Amino acid sequence: xxxxxxxEFVLNGLVLGALxxxxxxxxxxxxxxxxxxxxxHGALFTLGAYAAFQVKDALGFPATLVVxxxxxxxxxxxxxxxxxxxxxxxxxxxxxxxxxxxxxxxEQGIRMVWGRSPKPFDVPPAFTGALELGALTYSKxxxxxxxxxxxxxxxLTLFLQKTPIGTIVRAGSRDPMMVRLxxxxxxxxxxxxxxxxxxxxxxxxxLSAPLAGVQPAMGVNVGTAAFVVVxxxxxxxxxxxxxxxxxxxxxxxxxxxxxxRAAEASMYILMAVILLxxxxxxxxxxxxxxx
Amino acid sequence: MAQRRDVSxxxxxxxxxxxxxxxxxxxxxxxxxFPAVVRAQEPIRIGQLIPFTGFLGAIGEYGxxxxxxxxxxxxxxxxxxxxxxxxITEDEANPGVAVQKARKLIxxxxxxxxxxxxxxxxxxxxxxxxxxxxVLMINAGANSDEIRSKRCHRYVFSTEGCNTxxxxxxxNWLIRERKISRWYFLTSDYxxxxxxxxxxxxxxxxxxxxxxxxxxxxxxxxxxxxxxxxIKAAKPDLVFHNLAGADVTNFLKQYAEAGMTxxxxxxxxxxxxxxxxGESLRGHxxxxxxxxxxxxxxxxxxARYVKRWGRPPDNQAYGDYVAVHAxxxxxxxxxxxxxxxxxxxxxxxxLTAAMDGLKGRPLTFRAWDHQLLQPMYVVAARDKSKWRxxxxxxxxxxxxxxxxxxxxxxxxxxxxxxxxxxPLA
Numbered sequence: 001x002x003x004x005x006x007x008e009f010v011l012n013g014l015v016l017g018a019l020x021x022x023x024x025x026x027x028x029x030x031x032x033x034x035x036x037x038x039x040x041h042g043a044l045f046t047l048g049a050y051a052a053f054q055v056k057d058a059l060g061f062p063a064t065l066v067v068x069x070x071x072x073x074x075x076x077x078x079x080x081x082x083x084x085x086x087x088x089x090x091x092x093x094x095x096x097x098x099x100x101x102x103x104x105x106x107e108q109g110i111r112m113v114w115g116r117s118p119k120p121f122d123v124p125p126a127f128t129g130a131l132e133l134g135a136l137t138y139s140k141x142x143x144x145x146x147x148x149x150x151x152x153x154x155x156l157t158l159f160l161q162k163t164p165i166g167t168i169v170r171a172g173s174r175d176p177m178m179v180r181l182x183x184x185x186x187x188x189x190x191x192x193x194x195x196x197x198x199x200x201x202x203x204x205x206x207l208s209a210p211l212a213g214v215q216p217a218m219g220v221n222v223g224t225a226a227f228v229v230v231x232x233x234x235x236x237x238x239x240x241x242x243x244x245x246x247x248x249x250x251x252x253x254x255x256x257x258x259x260x261r262a263a264e265a266s267m268y269i270l271m272a273v274i275l276l277x278x279x280x281x282x283x284x285x286x287x288x289x290x291x
Numbered sequence: 292m293a294q295r296r297d298v299s300x301x302x303x304x305x306x307x308x309x310x311x312x313x314x315x316x317x318x319x320x321x322x323x324x325f326p327a328v329v330r331a332q333e334p335i336r337i338g339q340l341i342p343f344t345g346f347l348g349a350i351g352e353y354g355x356x357x358x359x360x361x362x363x364x365x366x367x368x369x370x371x372x373x374x375x376x377x378x379i380t381e382d383e384a385n386p387g388v389a390v391q392k393a394r395k396l397i398x399x400x401x402x403x404x405x406x407x408x409x410x411x412x413x414x415x416x417x418x419x420x421x422x423x424x425x426v427l428m429i430n431a432g433a434n435s436d437e438i439r440s441k442r443c444h445r446y447v448f449s450t451e452g453c454n455t456x457x458x459x460x461x462x463n464w465l466i467r468e469r470k471i472s473r474w475y476f477l478t479s480d481y482x483x484x485x486x487x488x489x490x491x492x493x494x495x496x497x498x499x500x501x502x503x504x505x506x507x508x509x510x511x512x513x514x515x516x517x518x519x520x521x522i523k524a525a526k527p528d529l530v531f532h533n534l535a536g537a538d539v540t541n542f543l544k545q546y547a548e549a550g551m552t553x554x555x556x557x558x559x560x561x562x563x564x565x566x567x568x569g570e571s572l573r574g575h576x577x578x579x580x581x582x583x584x585x586x587x588x589x590x591x592x593x594a595r596y597v598k599r600w601g602r603p604p605d606n607q608a609y610g611d612y613v614a615v616h617a618x619x620x621x622x623x624x625x626x627x628x629x630x631x632x633x634x635x636x637x638x639x640x641x642l643t644a645a646m647d648g649l650k651g652r653p654l655t656f657r658a659w660d661h662q663l664l665q666p667m668y669v670v671a672a673r674d675k676s677k678w679r680x681x682x683x684x685x686x687x688x689x690x691x692x693x694x695x696x697x698x699x700x701x702x703x704x705x706x707x708x709x710x711x712x713x714p715l716a
Contacts, residue, residue, distance in 0.1 A: 016516075094533070130549075139549055211514065213540040218537075260507055291360075
């Protein structure tokens with residue numbers, strides 16, 4: 001393997017990992033705050049891509065990066081406010097069943113509205129072609145994905161660390177009782193967090209659309225991978241999701257080089273090893289509310 | 292995934308079902324009370340198994356439309372043996388589910404024959420099942436040679452071409468254009484891909500080419516960038532892909548996106564998965580049928596399909612359409628719906644003028660392996676500037692074998708086939 005080829009593998013792995021990170025972050029903040037494992041995350045990813053497909057001709061690709069997550073995020077908030085909210089005091093399994101059912105409804109709904117055939121979604125003209133980085137050439141669009149994900153992570157970090165709502169989110173995910181005793185209502189924050197998490201899934205869907213075809217089952221593999229990433233990183237851990245997403249991206253990418261048949265299994269092997277050595281995941285902490 | 296879904300559906304359904312049981316029982320006895328005369332006029336039911344989910348899901352929709360159009364044509368002409376024809380479509384999903392659905396079609400719906408199937412893995416499993424049940428099946432979409440060779444069955448026929456037919460067709464073009472040189476294979480990791488890889492490798496070796504690399508990719512792969520990087524580093528003269536379904540769309544899109552200009556050819560292409568690639572489509576492929584084939588019958592049917600469904604038919608719509616008519620022709624010829632008689636009727640049967648296969652030359656089921664002999668078409672991606680509409684992505688380069696040449700030349704030779712058909716009863 002020459003240096004250029006190796007660099008390209010690492011970059012490809014980074015892009016793959018970056019999309020996993022977006023998915024996993026959404027899952028992770030939802031789980032941290034609501035205690036719900038959102039099984040519908042993959043279907044919302046798909047819905048994000050379809051929403052972008054629907055509006056891209058009228059508004060252009062850049063606008064879809066805003067419109068699609070807003071639409072899907074609002075849908076997420078509606079789901080939280082009408083359905084999920086009723087289940088917080090029930091067995092956690094109920095939330096899992098609800099979101100699992102939603103996955104099927106969303107996937108079949110997409111088939112009914114848009115049909116089963118994949119939809120064409122070309123790489124936006126501004127991003128076709130490759131960037132020249134010295135000896136290395138790399139796809140402009142993939143570079144754009146990397147940049148977008150970095151910006152989104154920075155934005156989310158700033159939101160959580162620097163804004164009053166972010167402070168409530170962080171506090172609420174550690175000790176909701178204490179937050180309530182301080183006279184802060186968590187209800188709207190829970191709705192917002194679920195919407196934010198689903199919006200992240202939608203952005204991942206839009207960013208993937210020009211590379212992977214837009215088709216009803218496109219979220220299945222990514223959705224599953226996101227669960228693996230969250231498990232490896234530690235449930236509910238922000239930085240865990242990021243580190244683990246990038247790690248899984250590299251492991252999958254390099255296993256395609258050395259042992260392509262094991263590529264799909266590699267992330268599960270990694271998960272098994274990490275769970276054996278450190279059952280709560282790489283950066284998982286002890287959380288009082290889940291003990 | 293599908294297994295899990297079944298469980299979660301079943302639980303809430305159980306209550307609902309017990310509630311319905313009384314109603315169903317009442318309906319059942321009611322039906323039994325019909326006099327025998329009326330029962331004889333029951334419709335002839337044809338079962339269709341076709342994928343609606345997963346990485347082959349888009350093809351299923353076309354297959355269903357093609358078969359439906361076939362059934363409608365039959366009914367407009369007064370049905371078959373004076374009886375109405377009815378199509379019952381089920382999702383083939385995966386081999387396990389496909390076998391369960393086949394049993395349901397045979398035992399509950401009492402279908403005369405089953406047609407459809409796209410995944411070779413499902414087709415092999417269902418083939419074993421219909422042979423046990425002694426029910427005619429026409430494979431309209433699965434390509435593995437195995438289905439017609441090592442694991443052929445007396446009750447299974449194929450209107451779909453086999454990998455050997457497809458690869459011989461594209462091979463013919465590649466040899467003529469002197470593209471046999473240094474190849475890189477990229478293959479779907481399941482029955483169909485493995486079989487196609489074997490046939491394509493034989494072609495390359497027989498023509499003294501070199502294999503510079505070969506990768507297996509899991510079905511449903513969404514990111515091909517690593518494979519493309521490997522291909523780029525290996526510097527082949529031609530990339531030969533043995534991919535299927537949505538993977539074809541993803542690979543071809545990402546191949547163009549990565550700025551690759553190396554020649555691409557494939558062992559097979561489904562137009563349903565080539566259309567979404569759009570303007571970045573490139574390469575040469577063998578296809579069983581294309582809606583712009585220049586025969587009067589093809590053009591007429593494509594026009595009828597557009598009128599009925601609002602879009603042109605793909606190759607799978609064609610496959611299921613032909614299969615439905617082949618079943619009808621067998622019933623007419625045997626004057627019976629008994630599967631054993633239908634099998635005898637189809638062995639050596641040449642498709643009749645009622646529906647001759649639309650290719651402008653006679654097409655016949657070989658008696659000894661049940662493969663429908665037919666020409667394939669080599670198509671090339673057409674430059675976007677020459678498109679008339681968004682469906683106009685291919686141009687037909689050549690018909691293989693050429694008109695006048697024997698259709699046997701691209702099929703599996705008898706000497707190489709491992710097919711041993713079982714006795715009829």
